Amino acid sequence: MSKLIQNRRTFIRSATAAGAILAAPGYLRRASAQSGGEVNVWTYDGFVPEEFARAFTDRTGIKINNRLVDDQGKQFNLLAAERQSPTADVVTVAGHRFLQFIDSDLIAPMDTSRLENWGTINPTYSESDWATVKGEKWGAPILGGSQVLAYNTEMTDAPETVSWDMLFSEEYANQTAYIVQDIMSIVMLYMGYDGNMVEYLDDPDRAAEIVKEARDFLISKKPLVRKYYDAGAEIQQMFINQDIVVGHAWNGPIAKLIADGFPVRMTIPKEGSYAFVYTYNVAADAPNADNAYAFIDAILAEPEVGAMMSRESGFISTFQGASEFLSEAERASKSFTDEEVSRLQFFRAEANEMKYGLVDRAVEEIRAA
Secondary structure (H helix, E strand, C coil): CHHHHHHHCCCCCCCCCCCCCCCCCHHHHHCCCCCCCEEEEEECCCCCCHHHHHHHHHHHCCEEEEEECCCHHHHHHHHHHCCCCCCCCEEEEEHHHHHHHHHCCCECCCCHHHCCCHHHECHHHHCCHHHEECCEECCEEEEEEEEEEEEECCCCCHHHHHCHHHHHCHHHCCCEEECHHHHHHHHHHHCCCCCCCHHHCCCHHHHHHHHHHHHHHHHHCHHHCCEECCCHHHHHHHHHCCCCCEEEEEHHHHHHHHHCCCCEEEECCCCCEEEEEEEEEEECCCCCHHHHHHHHHHHCCCHHHHHHHHHHHCCEECECCHHHHCCHHHHHHHCCCHHHHHCEEECCCCCHHHHHHHHHHHHHHHHHC
16 A cells, blocks of 8 residues: 555645634533543644644643654554554554554554544544454544545536546546546446455456456546646646646645635545545553543544644544534635545555555556557
8 A cells, every 4th residue: 555655645735724713612621631641642743733732731631742753654663663662642543554553463442432522523434344444443533535536617517527537538638637556446436346456355357357447448548638647746737737627636736726726626526536544543552541542532522623633734524514614715625525525435455465466567557558
């Protein structure tokens, strides 16, 4: 899944200003008093809003020691190095990386009965197939990102924007762009297959047939695409220069264009799309496990905390009702409608070795065709 992580790094996080400070936020009222102490949180920039952190410590007496991480692999290596004497209480693992952390005994099963506010999470995120591994929950979904269909609103008609058909249409010949590595999962989903390839783990011949079908489809559409690109800045520049009208992208670069006032919209088409989710997890043998649960439950207590996290990180909140605490402009760049969210599929890792063994070769064949 290293390729997915590399593409995640291309997300351009919006730097819009945070909203007004709440006079009496719900997480202040609901967080029960603790005996103090500390909680050691390893997470990404913007994932613990400063306002929340101050309020949490004031109310509970628990000091948050926030250690920033910038890569899943580095976090894994740090946890592995500390396995005999861990210092982390809460870590931040992407759902498609669960197996690696679970099999190495680096995170503990999540006891959702200790989280009064678990219901704040949209069930599409918390109850989908990716969220349960070996019969257990392992994390609380907090933020995510998705592959989207993006289009210039001044150069397209709205009714056309509900399907990936638009990306492969003769109407927009030489006005489209996509990440060929990532579009393979989308094309398999578009054709009615499991783009994670988990369904075909016991049938590698069928998996190979499906990848070949997706490869041949993209080769047949190659005359229509303006460019296969790799970095988020590339698709931003292509939209700005009006080199393209329609594109496949991760939501981050498109969110930045929207926030800057460019006439572009992003959507999850009717066939669906693939997303990843960041979760808060309790580290195995966490030295302050009770405080870890208090911290996670307080994060989940109110949708406005999700809105804060979305503003500060640039990712999409998993919390029900979070978009109500965003401005209209922020909602356009930092949220999806409930209908769009319902179309999401989530990356899983079980078949990655087989999948990328096939997909990587197919991508080279598409580029060479």
